[in-house]
Amino acid sequence: MLNQIVKFTVKPEYQAEFKAALMTNKQGAANEAGNVEMKMFVDNSNPNVFFAYERWADKAALEHHMTLPHTAAMMALFELALEQPVEVFHLGETNPLPIAIKPADPEDEVFIIFFIFKINPQMRQQLLAQFEEHIKHSRTEQGNLLFDLYTVKGDDSTLAVYEHWRKESDVWDIHFQQPYAKITGALMEQAVVGDMQQYMNFVTEI
Template identity: 55%
Template sequence: MLTQLIKFTVKPEHQQNMTNVLLASIEGTRQEPGNINIDIFTDKADPNVFFAYERWQDAAAMECHRQQPYTQHLLSILGDVLAQPPQIHNLHDTQPAPVTVKPANPEDDIFSIFFIFPVNAEFRQPILAQFENHIEHTRQEAGCLLFDLYTTEEEANTLVVYEHWRKESDVWDIHFNQPYAKTTGALLAQAVEGDLKQYMHFVKALA
């Protein structure tokens, strides 16, 4: 299985065009037999920033996707619409492995985060070990719909957390007050330079 997270930063005047092209791409991609999952998000702080989260059965499925007309159209416009080159993260599963997102309730106001953060090399293994315990407990929280951790192929010391919550207060008021979350937070404070929130992207689903 192959997983990618792609960040697109679009020129403001092309934001609506990019939205339309991505919506068309989502519709087609979800019909492809090799696609496990695709979700497109916009950054709540900047509507010109898009994130594409994709999981594929294998490299052949991803290559087939690249040849589809809607993908070719997307690729053809990037040179004109992007304010900077796309940032592509090839992700690798950690343990416990990613799981299917829990179903949301009609009243849920989904709160989603991509936490993309660099760590000092000496802390990489301790953080991965701590997250094994952290993830197991977090997934049992009533407000947690999804919580996965990935390593990145391009940068050994960059990690990615992908998470969905039923509502924002489930994160700040409940999750971060759990003993395992406090332990993880203390370790991250040593391993990551600066305020952790600078690496958090609060996003909403495009479709």
């Protein structure tokens, strides 16, 4: 399995055109045998920032995707539309492994987070060990729909958390008040480079 998160920062005047190209690419990928999952998101605080979460059967499937017309049409916009270069995070799986998302209920608001953060590499193993317990407990919370942690291949100083919650208050009022989350939080305060808030992206699926 090949997983990746892709971040696009677009010039305001190209926002609508680029969003349409992203959705066309997603629709095209849905018909590709090698595509396991592709989801598109827009940042809640900046409508010019988009994220793609992609899962591919293997490297060959992604390479084939890059040759197809719906991908070429999106990439043709890059030179004019992008405010800054595309950021691609090639993800490595951790324990426990990623799992399928739980179904949301009709009344769920669904609060989604990409938390891609820099750490002191010397604390990496300690942090990964704590996240093993953190993830196990998080997935049992009633408000949690998905909680996955990834390493970033080729970069020991970066980790990525991908989360879905039934509503925002399930994160701030319940999740972060759990004893295990407080232990993780204290460790994160030591391990994360700079202010943690700068790495948090709250997004909506499009």
